[in-house]
Structure formats: structure tokens, C-alpha cells
Amino acid sequence: ETGVTQSPTHLIKTRGQQVTLRCSSQSGHNTVSWYQQALGQGPQFIFQYYREEENGRGNFPPRFSGLQFPNYSSELNVNALELDDSALYLCASSPLGGADEQYFGPGTRLTVT
Amino acid sequence: KQEVTQIPAALSVPEGENLVLNCSFTDSAIYNLQWFRQDPGKGLTSLLLIQSSQREQTSGRLNASLDKSSGRSTLYIAASQPGDSATYLCAVRGDYKLSFGAGTTVTVRA
Numbered sequence: 539e540t541g542v543t544q545s546p547t548h549l550i551k552t553r554g555q556q557v558t559l560r561c562s563s564q565s566g567h568n569t570v571s572w573y574q575q576a577l578g579q580g581p582q583f584i585f586q587y588y589r590e591e592e593n594g595r596g597n598f599p600p601r602f603s604g605l606q607f608p609n610y611s612s613e614l615n616v617n618a619l620e621l622d623d624s625a626l627y628l629c630a631s632s633p634l635g636g637a638d639e640q641y642f643g644p645g646t647r648l649t650v651t
Numbered sequence: 652k653q654e655v656t657q658i659p660a661a662l663s664v665p666e667g668e669n670l671v672l673n674c675s676f677t678d679s680a681i682y683n684l685q686w687f688r689q690d691p692g693k694g695l696t697s698l699l700l701i702q703s704s705q706r707e708q709t710s711g712r713l714n715a716s717l718d719k720s721s722g723r724s725t726l727y728i729a730a731s732q733p734g735d736s737a738t739y740l741c742a743v744r745g746d747y748k749l750s751f752g753a754g755t756t757v758t759v760r761a
Binding site: 544571573578579580581582583586593594596626628630638639640641642643644645647 | 655683685687692693694695696697700740742744746747748749750751752753754
């Protein structure tokens with residue numbers, strides 16, 4: 539059974555640029571959630587996708603957007619990057635519309651300069 | 652809005668000592684609570700999941716309790732080892748998302 543994978547592992551972007559992060563969910567999981575973790579803090583919920591539809595959203599501006607594909611993989615897009623967007627971005631997948639245990643990927647470390 | 656607090660923020664113990672990590676939450680309307688381990692710069696590894704109807708869960712040296720009515724959970728790690736050094740996060744699940752505490756960073760000294 540393949541776990542949750544994310545790409546890229548690290549990336550560096552300049553303020554104002556756009557970035558796309560990718561996540562492949564664990565086999566059999568139809569729900570993907572994205573979290574942002576700033577240094578020294580707990581992860582903050584960005585949004586969740588269930589069967590290709592956004593199922594809930596945290597307190598993040600519209601420049602954070604996402605997609606889920608028919609194979610349940612997902613993308614997180616961030617436009618007009620700001621310095622405060624520098625963080626570890628975590629993807630989690632779960633079965634049953636998110637009702638059960640969530641399994642996290644290794645994360646993508648984004649640095650905005 | 653769900654607020655999750657973890658005390659202490661950091662903990663240093665000698666090898667062999669038992670660890671007690673605390674988590675409190677403000678809204679008792681939760682579906683479950685998960686404890687995670689995070690190594691520096693890495694993702695989250697799920698340790699234990701407690702459903703809202705359960706009082707505790709055990710896995711090896713780990714035991715987690717849940718008192719939903721008082722908004723508290725405790726993670727016990729027996730006979731700590733240097734390999735247990737990490738940050739431990741608790742998270743409660745509401746309708747569709749996890750709300751996390753800031754974590755307790757544990758150092759086990761050999």
C-alpha cells in the first residue's frame with residue numbers, strides 16, 4: 539500500500555510569484571486535506587476536497603486554491619506569494635469523506651524570498 | 652472556534668522515565684482526537700486515534716486517554732528512549748477538519 543506522497547520536497551519562490559504543490563493520496567482514500575504549518579506552530583487547515591469538490595475551507599484568502607482529480611490526487615495553488623506564505627505545506631488523505639484517521643505526507647517546504 | 656492547547660511546550664527527561672503530555676480543547680463536540688509525532692522538518696506520523704465514544708487507546712508503550720466532557724486528552728509514553736525525541740501534536744476533528752495544538756517538543760537524554 540503506497541502512502542501519501544507530495545512534490546516537490548522543497549522550493550524557493552520570489553514574492554509575487556505563483557506556486558503549485560502536488561499530493562497523491564493513499565490508495566483507497568477519496569478525501570484530501572491541505573494544511574499550512576509555520577515554523578514552531580501547529581498545522582492550520584487550508585481546505586479539503588472530497589470527490590473533486592471543495593468540502594470545507596479554513597481562514598485563508600482566495601489566492602489559495604485547489605483541485606482534486608478523478609484519481610483523488612490534488613493540487614494546491616498559491617498566487618501572489620507573500621513572505622508569510624513561507625511554511626511547510628502538508629497534505630493528508632483519509633477514506634470515507636474524512637470521517638476516519640488522516641494520513642499525512644512528508645510535506646513541501648516553501649520558502650518565499 | 653476550536654482552540655487546542657498543549658502543555659508543556661517542551662520537556663526534557665532522562666532515558667527510562669515515563670512521559671506525560673497534555674492536550675486540552677475548548678469545544679467538546681468532536682468526532683475524534685489524534686496524536687501525531689513530528690520529527691524536525693518532516694511530516695506527521697499518526698500515533699493513536701481515539702473516537703469520541705472511546706476513553707482510551709493503547710499501542711505498545713503509548714497510551715492515550717480522552718475525557719471529552721472536560722476537553723482533555725493525555726498521552727503517556729512508558730520507559731522513554733532517545734528515539735522518542737520529537738514534537739508531539741494533538742489534533743481534534745470537527746466537521747471536516749483537524750484543529751491542532753502547537754505541540755510539545757520532547758527530548759530524551761541518554
